[in-house]
Amino acid sequence: MANAEGTSGAGDFISDAIGHDIDGGVYKGRVQTRFPPEPNGYLHIGHAKAITVDFGTAEKFGGVCNVRLDDTNPVAENPEFVQSILDDIAWLGYEPAAVLHASGYFEQLYQWARYLIEQGLAYVDDQDNETISAQRGGYGRPGVESPFRDRSVEENLDLFTRMRAGEFPDGSRVLRAKIDMASDNMVLRDPVMYRIRHAEHHQTGMQWPIYPTYDWAHGQSDAIEGVTHSLCTLEFDTHRPLYDWYLNHLPLPTEKPRQIEFARLELTYTITSKRRLARLVRDGIVDGWDDPRMPTLRGLRRRGYPAKAVRDFCAYLGTTRTNARHNIEELESFVRRELNTTSRRRMVVTRPLHLVIDNWPTDENGSPVVEYFPLTNNPENPDEGTRLAAFTGDLFIEQEDFAETPPPKFFRLAPGREVRLRGAYLVTATGVVKDENGQVVEVHATYDPATRGGDAPDGRKVKSTMHWVSVPHAVDLDVALYDRLFTTPNPGESTGEPLDDLNPDSRELLSAKGEAAITDVEPGQVVQFERLGYFAADPDRPGLFHRTVGLRDEWAALQRKAAKGARAAKRA
RNA sequence: UGGGGUAUGGGGUAAUUGGCAGCCCUACGGAUUCUGGUUCCGUCAGUCCAGGUUCGAGUCCUGGUACCCCAGCCA
Secondary structure (H helix, E strand, C coil): CCCCCCCCCCCCCCHHHHHHHHCCHHHCCCCEEEECCCCCCCCEEHHHHHHHHHHHHHCCCCCEEEEECCCCCCCCCCHHHHHHHHHHHHCCCCCCCCCEEEHHHHHHHHHHHHHHCCCEEEECCCCHHHHHHHHHHCEEECCCCCCCCCCHHHHHHHHHHHHHHHCCCCCEEEEEEECCCCCCCHCCCCEEEEEECCCEEECEEEECCEEEEEEHHHHHHHHHHHHCCCEEEHHHHHHHHHHHHHHHHHCCCCCCCCEEECCCCCCCCCCCHHHHHHHHHHHHCCCCCCCCCEHHHHHHHCCCCHHHHHHHHHHHHCCCCCCEEEHHHHCCCCHHHHHHHHEEECEEECCEEEEEEECCCCCCCCCCCCCEEEECCCCCCCCEEEEEECCCEEEEEEHEEEEECCCCCCEEEEECCCEECCCCCEEEEEEEEEEECCCEEEEEEEEEECCCCCCCCCCCCCCCCCCCCEEEHHHHEEEEEEEEEECCCCCCCCCHHHHHHHHCCEEEEEEECHHHHHCCCCCCCCCCCCCCEEEECCCCCCCCCEEEEEECHHHHHHHHHHHHHHHHHHCC
């Protein structure tokens, strides 16, 4: 079976192709890939897929993978993005064999362009953007050849030299490859190789007034670096003939790299358009690129997603050519799986309700007794030991854990009902105190001293074990709950504009109460708030926790179903 | 409109290249449990459509359909 180790992709089509190359002696058995981001923004979950494919493939065949910053368009790029990209790759757990820049090849590219001109395969076009665009033709309609298409080699060389010398203003001329204006493939209709931009480049400064386009730079950069398999996303498959055309017409010092395309990763309830993510930031809809609701790698990191969960998720999806929007629930299940085994447990009450134990004893001085109970840090890993939690007769419990008139299948605390306070005692609710609106503000209860530690000597069972925090020992916390950023699985499906489907209630801030041991959580660390979910301590603000993801919640599911049933009954 | 790409349960992904359609997630049952968590066991459900070749088709052939990408001096 292909999935013997539980990881998909052992036999994916890219590995098959590379396997054939190796068997056929192509590239002398060498495998080299690259991850080539443009430093014009922050990396997002979609890039994580590309990164795992690029690095993972190299790793699988004992090859190398470089990062190459595809910095051919200086007006969109800056060094801050370069740094963030490198940081995010490192966070994901990958180490590039080298960090390279397409801008490092500008001189070689320039010389190769002169070579193509000399071969009569490239020409300088004096027309403006709009004219060239109009002449390109349309689907099913051939383009029109530029009047400058048949300039002499000498004139082209002279003009190109002067373009490079900075003699012409932006947009006044371009260098084009002379291929076929009637090609069915629009990419082949005399593509632009160089455009004039008198702009400062973050790597090369003002050295160059002309910049290569993606198509002209990419394959050649691959060849220069010795890339064997240039893995990219599906939208570039119509570019492959051009990628090959350039490589075939150049005197390459190395074997020709091979481009292979795969499907990009998209997730439900979010977007990966850099432009629109930038708008969320600019319009203040989120706090920044690292807002825990953002699908950026920085956002996921702040949210508490473990890098391993992201990597495992990508590996699990496999590498295919089928476009798919994957359910974000699948990613979340990887996050839970990882966090369940790695995160410590803590008790935090997010919507506090007072629970007063009326028969709680006082000591010889008349003050209430304080008891300390050991609680397991991580039931999945007993080596992590226990911590002590203070217990008194004055407690916080979760509002949701008490019902004055319990609905069907409600197992938690209710008048006359006995439950366990985790690791401490069994308690029975005896009554409530309400405010002027009839809201329960305090629950009264009695405890059974014989159940110290949480077990009844007579063997009687309770249906629920609840978390609690001692009021005099409680630590104040800010907790941010997150919902999906968008209200629909496929944002923009109905209107064409994803931002129309923004969820206005994607964040809820709560003032919570935590046990004392909550203060030993490190910045950025993720812990499980027992019975609630996984929460990440904010890296910068002590006392602030972001909900990474909730626990699976059968009770909530039951309630949803009941509500749905009630609605259906109402309609009928 | 021309070209390119892709279709397997509700979602995703396999099938030794023509040989019993498997796995994961979800949903739904049940067991265990001091987290309505975890773990364990089980259940439902699929080859885009119509023809054809073949003892045998997810796989090959013919014809359709649906979705994605391409007319930037973005990548």
